[in-house]
Amino acid sequence: xxxPDADAPLVERVKQGDVKAFEMLVVKYQRRIExxxxxxxxxxxxxxxxxxxxxxxAYRALPQFRGDSAFYTWLxxxxxxxxxxxxxxxxxxxxxxxxxxxxxxxxxxxPRVDNEPSDAATPxxxxxxxxxxxxxxFAVEALSEDLxxxxxxxxxEGLSYEEIAELMNCPIGTVRSRIFRAREAIxxxxxxxxxxxxxxxx
Amino acid sequence: MPISGFDDSTRERLSALADxxxxxxxxxxxxxxxxxxxxxxxxWHAWHLIGDVLRSDDLAADPRHDRTFSARxxxxxxxxxxxxxxxxxxxxxxxxxxxxxxxxxWTAAGAVAAGFVLVVGTFAVVRPxxxxxxxxxxxxxxxxxxxxxxxxxxxxxxxxxxxAIVADNKIIRDAQLERYLEAHKQFAGTSALGVPSxxxxxxxxxxAAR
Numbered sequence: 001x002x003x004p005d006a007d008a009p010l011v012e013r014v015k016q017g018d019v020k021a022f023e024m025l026v027v028k029y030q031r032r033i034e035x036x037x038x039x040x041x042x043x044x045x046x047x048x049x050x051x052x053x054x055x056x057x058a059y060r061a062l063p064q065f066r067g068d069s070a071f072y073t074w075l076x077x078x079x080x081x082x083x084x085x086x087x088x089x090x091x092x093x094x095x096x097x098x099x100x101x102x103x104x105x106x107x108x109x110x111p112r113v114d115n116e117p118s119d120a121a122t123p124x125x126x127x128x129x130x131x132x133x134x135x136x137x138f139a140v141e142a143l144s145e146d147l148x149x150x151x152x153x154x155x156x157e158g159l160s161y162e163e164i165a166e167l168m169n170c171p172i173g174t175v176r177s178r179i180f181r182a183r184e185a186i187x188x189x190x191x192x193x194x195x196x197x198x199x200x201x202x
Numbered sequence: 203m204p205i206s207g208f209d210d211s212t213r214e215r216l217s218a219l220a221d222x223x224x225x226x227x228x229x230x231x232x233x234x235x236x237x238x239x240x241x242x243x244x245x246w247h248a249w250h251l252i253g254d255v256l257r258s259d260d261l262a263a264d265p266r267h268d269r270t271f272s273a274r275x276x277x278x279x280x281x282x283x284x285x286x287x288x289x290x291x292x293x294x295x296x297x298x299x300x301x302x303x304x305x306x307x308w309t310a311a312g313a314v315a316a317g318f319v320l321v322v323g324t325f326a327v328v329r330p331x332x333x334x335x336x337x338x339x340x341x342x343x344x345x346x347x348x349x350x351x352x353x354x355x356x357x358x359x360x361x362x363x364x365x366a367i368v369a370d371n372k373i374i375r376d377a378q379l380e381r382y383l384e385a386h387k388q389f390a391g392t393s394a395l396g397v398p399s400x401x402x403x404x405x406x407x408x409x410a411a412r
Contacts, residue, residue: 004222005222006220006221006222006223007222008222009219009222009224009226009229010219010222010229010233012226012229013229013230013233014285015285015286015287016286016287017284017285017286018230018233019279019284019285020233020234020236020237021233022279022285023272023275023276023279024233024236024246026271026272026275027243027246027247027250027268027272028220028246028250030268030271030272030275031251031254031261031263031268032254032261034263034271035260035261048267048271048274051271052271052274052275052278055275056275056278056279056282059279059282059285060282060285062285062287063285063286063287124264125263125264125266125267128263128264128265128266129262129263129264130262132251132255132262132263132264132265133255133259133262136251136252136255136256136262137255137259140256151256152256154221155252155253155256155257156256156257160221160223161218161221161223176214176217176218176223177214179217179218179221180213180214180217180218183217183245183248183249183252184213186248186252187245187248187249187252190248190251190252191248193265194244194247194248194251194265201240201243201244202240202241202243202244202246202247202269202272
């Protein structure tokens with residue numbers, strides 16, 4: 001079944017020259033894309049680089065995206081191709097990692113310290129991920145029945161507001177507000193884990 | 203609670219945008235607000251992280267990593283020429299706000315369902331209705347696709363036992379249809395005519411083996 005793409009409004013914004021809308025899509029899909037690439041590429045340090053490359057390629061190709069498939073399906077394909085290409089380059093030239101990093105640092109405004117181990121691999125990061133997963137699950141359990149049902153139907157079942165309104169027998173406006181309040185309630189429990197340090201803001 | 207320059211209604215609209223449930227004009231305003239306000243960006247990240255974790259625990263990520271990633275990418279995007287595809291203003295990308303796409307979805311679903319009915323219907327007409335293996339086979343198909351399989355059931359009986367049907371089914375009383383069924387009964391290979399076709403026999407064996 002060809003469900004309407006929830007990303008269509010943002011994709012449309014990007015096509016009209018709104019770079020921020022693309023950043024919004026990056027924030028949304030970065031974890032899924034990195035997980036996908038992580039399954040294809042053994043070297044954990046390479047994953048964020050290939051994911052970056054994926055998004056840059058997607059951005060460049062976006063004017064050609066006709067919306068025949070969902071945006072994520074299209075992005076997924078780009079990620080797979082980018083990862084395959086990187087793997088092939090790695091086979092041809094094992095030093096490509098180093099050179100890719102060198103060139104990356106040149107065009108970066110505020111480069112991170114390169115010898116720092118990738119934060120995706122550190123025990124701290126693993127612990128942080130586990131804490132977040134348990135905080136989310138705990139917070140969902142603590143929601144009222146209405147809020148939990150609304151957020152679950154949206155995020156897990158992928159239903160539209162209209163479909164949720166039918167199922168919950170309430171107006172669409174109520175669905176929208178319930179989903180927002182559910183997100184707020186869960187995010188409130190996450191805040192201690194997500195809180196940004198000074199100078200390290202979104 | 204961190205202070206945002208925007209009120210709850212702005213944030214609720216951003217939440218709706220996250221679900222693709224905001225009209226284009228409001229989407230434009232929400233994107234602009236997102237660009238200005240660090241709290242809205244933090245919300246946006248938290249909401250999507252929540253969604254990811256709800257779908258799969260292994261998508262939980264260290265927020266510092268996510269932030270580094272986004273900041274790096276934003277810096278790289280600055281070096282990119284701005285994407286402009288004015289043709290898309292007409293709306294090449296389907297959204298929830300375009301009614302036709304929604305109707306298309308149901309039309310497609312209906313077409314698929316109708317297709318199943320057709321397939322099962324054909325299946326049923328060709329088979330001898332009295333044969334238990336055939337019955338099982340048809341039930342298998344019916345089980346797989348659920349509701350639509352109910353419709354063709356009487357058709358099975360029509361091909362197998364036209365006489366009985368005339369007695370208790372008003373719809374089949376049409377003389378022309380009966381002649382048609384009579385004429386085609388031989389091709390259906392029913393037991394009434396004796397030897398079933400080779401094709402049918404193999405189908406029956408197949409289903410019995412299940």
